[in-house]
Amino acid sequence: MLVSERIGQFFVEGDSGRDRLEYTEYGSGDAWVVLLHGQLMPRRMHQPLARALAAEGLHVVTLDLLGHGRSDRPADPLLYSMTAFAEQVVALLDHLGAPQAVIGGTSLGANVSLEVAVIAPDRVRGLLIEMPVLNNALEAGILAFGPLLFAARFLPFTVNGLRLLTRPVPRGLVPFWAGIALDTLDQHADSVAAVVHGLFFGRIAPSSKQRRGITAPALVVGHPADPIHPAADAAMLAGEMPRATFVRARSILEWRATPDRLNRAAIGFALGCWQTPGRARRAGR
Known part of the structure; x- marks a missing residue:
């Protein structure tokens, strides 16, 4: 099923x-879904999943957070934090006129x-x-990120x-994930330093107490043999949140x-969040 695709922009004040x-x-x-990329990666990494979700009738938005992809990349580390990124997602919902969304992402x-x-939490x-x-x-x-x-x-x-070296390579001539790798390498040193500095010395995630207080339904996917994103973290998170389901990927x-x-x-999972208010369909393992 073909779905419409539109590029948009908005502005945040800092x-x-x-x-x-x-x-x-x-x-x-x-039925909104927002998908967020990994650190230093572009929003295009979620294009295949976004298309699959949209083909089922969901309204999907992929966002380049500040310092990533085709969004602005200021060189001030004070602009980069998990809280600042979360506020950008809320600003996106406000811009779109979306009262609520299923919010999801990979790694960062x-x-x-x-x-x-x-x-x-109400969004x-x-x-x-x-x-x-x-x-x-x-x-x-x-x-990984210190060096x-x-x-x-x-x-x-x-x-x-x-x-x-990577920017001149036509993305249409290489496989999709090779293009994502090339986009990830298309960086400015000053903005990379700012992003990594801001995240490195800030809060990485909500505390365990705060995570236990998240009452939204959740689907948590963990990978085996992934040292930066250990499956133990994903399983722990699913155990902390009262309405979470854990799915173990077969590989990274x-x-x-x-x-x-x-x-x-x-x-x-996403359809269940919208079809049955307040209750998530437990996705197959």
């Missing part, structure tokens, strides 16, 4: 001025979704969480050089390479 955020809408109607996007559920119809970054990911996160912060801050030619690549099973789980 201490340093006005910043532009860009998004893509898929489908139409009042998963944590931002949890933050939205804490700061604006969250449900949570679609993949690869949350919580207690068990601390050491791997430091090892990136150092390189972007003190060896900016490494980040900017990758951008010069399942939702990218063979997405049908997890797409069906996500579609069933």
Whole structure:
């Protein structure tokens, strides 16, 4: 089934001025779903899932958070935090005129979704969480993003050089996920340093007490053998939230390479959030 796709933009006001955020809408109607990308990745990473959800009648929006994709990329680390990202999602809902949405995302996007559920619980119809970054990911996160912060801050030619190499490659000539990788490498050193700095030294996720207070239905997907997003974090989160269902992916690549099973789980969950007010359909494991 073909669905309409539209690109839009809106602006958020901050201490340093006005910043532009860009998004893509898929489908139409009042059953809203917002999908959020991983750290430094573009919103286009969720295009396949967005199309699958929209084909079932859901109104899906993918957003480039500040510092990512085609949104503005200021170089001030004070602009980047989980709370600031969550406020951008609420601003998106206000811009769209959406009273509520199923909020979901991957990695960074998963944590931002949890933050939205804490700061604006009345706007969250449900949570679609993949690869949350919580207690068990601390050491791997430091090892992964510490060198990136150092390189972007003190060896900016490494980040900017990758951008010069990857930007000329036509995205239409490479496989979809290769294009996403190229987009992820298309960075400015100063904004990368700001994003990683802001997140590195800020709050990564709501506290366990706050997570236990999230009453929205949730579908939590965890991956095996993923040190930065350990399945133990996803399982722990599903155990903390009173209305969560945990689904274990068969591999890190399942939702990218063979997405049908997890797409069906996500579609069933999102439709359940809208078809039965206040109750989520428990998606198949």
